Amino acid sequence: xxxxxxxxLLVEDELDDIKLTQRALERSSVKSELxxxxxxxxxxxxxxxxxxxxxxxxxxxxxxxxxxxKVNGHEVLAxxxxxERLRRIPVIVLTVSRSEEDMVRAFDSGASGYIHKxxxxxxxxxxxxxxxxxxxxxxxxxx
Amino acid sequence: xxxxxxxxxxxxxxxxxxLLLLLLFKPHAPGLIFALLSLPxxxxxxxxxxxxxxGLALGTITALLGLPFLSISFLDWLLPIALFYVAIxxxxxxxxxxxxxxxxxxxxxxxxxxxxxxxxxxLVAELGGRLLRRNARAxxxxxxxxxxxxxxxxxxxxxxxxxxxxxxxxxxxGEALVRLISQEKELLPLxxxxxxxxxxxxxxxxxxxxxxxxxxxxxxxxxxxxxxxIEDAIDTLNSGIILLDKSGRVFWANETVGRFFYIDRxxxxxxxxxxxxxxxxxxxxxxxxxxxxTSPRSQGRFTFxxxxxxxxxxxxxxxIPVETEKYQGGWINHxxxxxxxxxxxxxxxxxxxxxxxxxxxxxxxxHVVSHDLKGPVxxxxxxxxxxxxxxxxxxxxxxxxxxTRIKNQALRMSxxxxxxxxxxxxGAKEEPLEEVQLGQVVTETIEGxxxxxxGVELKVKEALPTVLANRTRMQQLLANLITNAVKYNNKxxxxxxxxxxxxxxxxxxxxxxxxxxxxxxxxxxxxxxFEVLHxxxxxxxxxxxxxxxxxxxxxxxxxxxxxSEPERGSTFYFTIPKRAKVGxxx
Numbered sequence: 001x002x003x004x005x006x007x008x009l010l011v012e013d014e015l016d017d018i019k020l021t022q023r024a025l026e027r028s029s030v031k032s033e034l035x036x037x038x039x040x041x042x043x044x045x046x047x048x049x050x051x052x053x054x055x056x057x058x059x060x061x062x063x064x065x066x067x068x069x070k071v072n073g074h075e076v077l078a079x080x081x082x083x084e085r086l087r088r089i090p091v092i093v094l095t096v097s098r099s100e101e102d103m104v105r106a107f108d109s110g111a112s113g114y115i116h117k118x119x120x121x122x123x124x125x126x127x128x129x130x131x132x133x134x135x136x137x138x139x140x141x142x143x
Numbered sequence: 144x145x146x147x148x149x150x151x152x153x154x155x156x157x158x159x160x161x162l163l164l165l166l167l168f169k170p171h172a173p174g175l176i177f178a179l180l181s182l183p184x185x186x187x188x189x190x191x192x193x194x195x196x197x198g199l200a201l202g203t204i205t206a207l208l209g210l211p212f213l214s215i216s217f218l219d220w221l222l223p224i225a226l227f228y229v230a231i232x233x234x235x236x237x238x239x240x241x242x243x244x245x246x247x248x249x250x251x252x253x254x255x256x257x258x259x260x261x262x263x264x265x266l267v268a269e270l271g272g273r274l275l276r277r278n279a280r281a282x283x284x285x286x287x288x289x290x291x292x293x294x295x296x297x298x299x300x301x302x303x304x305x306x307x308x309x310x311x312x313x314x315x316x317g318e319a320l321v322r323l324i325s326q327e328k329e330l331l332p333l334x335x336x337x338x339x340x341x342x343x344x345x346x347x348x349x350x351x352x353x354x355x356x357x358x359x360x361x362x363x364x365x366x367x368x369x370x371x372x373i374e375d376a377i378d379t380l381n382s383g384i385i386l387l388d389k390s391g392r393v394f395w396a397n398e399t400v401g402r403f404f405y406i407d408r409x410x411x412x413x414x415x416x417x418x419x420x421x422x423x424x425x426x427x428x429x430x431x432x433x434x435x436x437t438s439p440r441s442q443g444r445f446t447f448x449x450x451x452x453x454x455x456x457x458x459x460x461x462x463i464p465v466e467t468e469k470y471q472g473g474w475i476n477h478x479x480x481x482x483x484x485x486x487x488x489x490x491x492x493x494x495x496x497x498x499x500x501x502x503x504x505x506x507x508x509x510h511v512v513s514h515d516l517k518g519p520v521x522x523x524x525x526x527x528x529x530x531x532x533x534x535x536x537x538x539x540x541x542x543x544x545x546x547t548r549i550k551n552q553a554l555r556m557s558x559x560x561x562x563x564x565x566x567x568x569x570g571a572k573e574e575p576l577e578e579v580q581l582g583q584v585v586t587e588t589i590e591g592x593x594x595x596x597x598g599v600e601l602k603v604k605e606a607l608p609t610v611l612a613n614r615t616r617m618q619q620l621l622a623n624l625i626t627n628a629v630k631y632n633n634k635x636x637x638x639x640x641x642x643x644x645x646x647x648x649x650x651x652x653x654x655x656x657x658x659x660x661x662x663x664x665x666x667x668x669x670x671x672x673f674e675v676l677h678x679x680x681x682x683x684x685x686x687x688x689x690x691x692x693x694x695x696x697x698x699x700x701x702x703x704x705x706x707s708e709p710e711r712g713s714t715f716y717f718t719i720p721k722r723a724k725v726g727x728x729x
Contacts (some may be wrong), residue, residue: 096562100615116521117518
């Protein structure tokens with residue numbers, strides 16, 4: 001399983017942040033495959049395989065920006081956590097804010113962690129390490 | 144006069160009858176002459192005011208005058224009889240008159256006796272106040288005086304004068320309780336009765352009264368004073384009060400009622416409330432409120448508006464039935480002026496609304512700053528970092544230097560935004576207080592600052608107190624102070640000491656260092672926002688750290704200050720008030 005690529009869904013509207021995240025993932029030693037969607041609605045389409053995302057894979061990890069067009073990050077997070085099949089996918093909230101309130105809110109909504117944007121390689125590796133143990137040991141039901 | 148005339152008239156009639164008989168049966172010239180002569184004499188004896196002796200003398204003279212005629216003529220015996228009759232009658236009349244005069248004199252003497260020896264004080268005075276006569280008792284008590292004003296208490300004088308006027312002008316003598324000043328300068332309570340003598344003279348009859356009467360007077364006085372005081376007090380109330388009797392009629396209203404309803408309160412008394420307030424009906428704004436207010440049996444509370452004479456008043460009616468032990472029936476209607484309260488309420492509501500709006504805008508602003516402003520800055524920093532990492536070989540030293548500067552400036556900006564947000568958040572919302580063990584907070588903070596504290600000698604005094612505070616804020620405060628202690632330190636052996644003292648009502652803590660120190664003139668300036676004492680680059684700082692500390696401490700009800708010696712080090716002190724438990728006012 002370790003050889004398998006980690007499928008990551010990045011929900012982010014800011015192109016520069018997408019670029020920075022891509023680079024951070026490349027620089028880390030984690031083998032990963034990045035799928036990018038640009039707003040909350042698209043994220044839900046991806047997860048529910050709707051529309052143009054009919055063939056979308058189930059991601060192992062979601063990076064979710066909270067500030068998104070159409071459907072915002074909090075709503076997407078709530079939907080994921082309410083869904084029986086999606087709730088076990090770790091969601092890492094991306095935030096530019098250092099405010100404690102934003103972090104608390106993210107955890108309250110069911111986030112598995114948070115990263116201050118832009119994502120740096122070191123931060124990414126730290127998160128993946130934290131999450132990976134969890135998702136290797138537990139036998140997450142696959143569809 | 145009628146009584147006086149009866150007897151002389153009878154005498155005249157009998158005399159005239161005798162004369163008539165004489166003329167009819169025996170006309171006799173000398174007798175007739177005598178009769179005619181004696182007539183004025185008899186009349187004068189009757190009408191002249193003479194004494195007993197005078198009467199006798201007159202009778203004798205008349206009899207003597209008649210004697211010659213008798214001796215001349217023996218024929219007629221009727222004449223002398225008549226003559227004697229006349230004389231004796233006259234004498235008797237005169238004697239009687241004298242006697243009555245004597246009796247009157249005697250009665251006067253007796254009256255004088257009564258006047259003089261009366262146990263009451265009797266004074267005869269002119270209306271102007273001058274004393275004419277006093278009886279023995281009066282003299283005994285008042286001594287040598289000439290004016291009424293000398294013997295009555297000054298407070299009672301108007302009353303005495305009033306009673307005198309009343310007696311003279313209206314003819315009725317009133318009674319009053321007055322105080323007399325004795326010649327021993329003692330105050331004697333007396334009951335005064337004024338008797339009119341004539342237009343300008345009165346008698347003052349003063350009866351000494353017992354202690355009981357005096358007590359009664361004082362009680363009356365006290366009661367009246369009390370009543371006036373209470374009425375004055377109620378009149379000056381800001382609330383209107385109408386008392387209604389059992390039948391719903393106005394029994395009493397205070398002055399404020401008059402002011403509220405633009406009506407003379409005396410006009411209300413005795414009328415049914417509805418009729419009494421009828422002239423005010425146009426002032427009632429809300430439909431139906433007049434009926435509700437004037438219904439005699441309206442109970443509970445009712446708020447209504449009156450508009451008149453260019454002002455608007457919001458009143459609350461509270462109608463309470465009277466059911467006391469002493470009195471049953473009727474109502475007390477209070478009218479409480481709520482205008483000012485309502486105005487304040489509205490203004491408070493408006494202010495609260497504005498404040499909430501402003502807070503909301505501030506929150507939005509914070510959100511924009513923390514997300515939209517910070518994002519680009521962080522990205523600049525990130526791309527600069529990437530450039531440094533990926534293009535290191537392609538840039539010369541100068542290029543790397545510029546890029547590093549770009550990166551540092553972006554980082555600085557990012558930190559500044561974080562500090563500003565922190566500063567703005569302190570006290571913006573109610574922050575929960577809890578029991579915070581400062582020892583634990585210090586340990587955690589030191590752990591958090593691990594990399595920074597390498598090579599620093601750190602001393603922490605045992606048994607740091609447990610305070611009631613916001614835990615996160617305490618962490619921020621201590622982290623800032625410890626960071627400063629290390630940052631502004633140019634000594635090879637850096638010392639940081641954290642200590643505490645217990646003072647009356649608060650804990651005093653300090654963070655001491657052996658750093659560069661601060662000159663005294665900057666001791667307070669360093670707590671101001673963005674005040675940096677050192678050129679940027681020498682010491683990395685946003686200039687907001689101590690402002691944040693100050694705001695945290697003050698928000699907890701404490702104080703923060705610094706004592707320092709340049710080149711020797713600084714000590715930052717702060718206090719945290721002691722509080723018994725959560726929820727006590729700050």
